[in-house]
Amino acid sequence: MKARKAVAGLSLALTSGLLSACADEVPQPQPAPEPETPPAALDDQRLGRILDEIGQSVARADEAGDAGELGRRVIGPAQETREAEYAVAEATDGETGPSTLITDPQVSAVAASEDWPRPAMVVTEVPDGENLPLLLGLTQTSPRTPYALWGWVTLFPGIEVPQMARTEAGSPVVAPDAGGLAVAPENVADQYAQVLADPDSDRAEQFADDPNAQAWQETVSALEEDIGEFGEVSTDAAGTDTDPLALATADGGAIVLTEMRWELTVSKTVEDAGLTVGWPFDVLLDDPEVDGSVTATFERTVAFSVPSADAEDSTVRPLGVTEVLVDASRDDG
Known part of the structure; x- marks a missing residue:
């Protein structure tokens, strides 16, 4: 019995020694090196599915004429x-329908970020019956919310969208208050609004000319001519409290998609005069006659190319706009 115990003990000792020797040779796992930049938040396949679902949501809502059908994919x-x-379509008995909105991608860029929100931008194909592509701004606001369409613009004729990183690489996210740019993203709308409200503003040199600003200057001038000495026209514009979307471009600048409001007011200045107004006031007002003043309010989504602060040319270029009449009101006091 004692001999067996000794052999067993020797066997155990040999086994322990072999295991100890083997343990010294077992390779240890090495952690992967930290990437220099965060990975792209989306790949082409996932972005394509998101765009398809956005398109389906918009199509359902357009058919019903009900924004409640847009769901979580449009915000x-x-x-x-x-x-x-x-609302405008209903007020005009369908004469003015919603703008054409497609999601077929031509060029896209997504956030390279480990944080939220995570924006993405897509230049679409040219919609059927139209002449110009759209720029879509998407965002995922938190880990538990889906990507959704945040805003879109129709690009201006002949405009060149600055180069962004391809989807597989991802583009750095630019914070609303980011420095290093000619204008911080959160300030672009307010500064552009000053130019719209007053073309002679000191801010005018900061922004390149664009068809939208020119069109509204012509609208104001034509309205002033129509009402003549019986009234006056005033405008007011400002950015909203909504944070913009911004992605870095290859040249160190950023594409900024932002929201603003623009008001157009006609006030009667001759008390006994009969003064009536047409578009845009008569779209949502039952009575086009002005007793005191009438105001039309528009919402604009505007895209800008904002250069870096040290760029040779620091001019901010508007890239495109989507505009809609959201309200018309009167003050008969």
């Missing part, structure tokens, strides 16, 4: 714009 300024377009 923020995009939801507000579509809701206002449905």
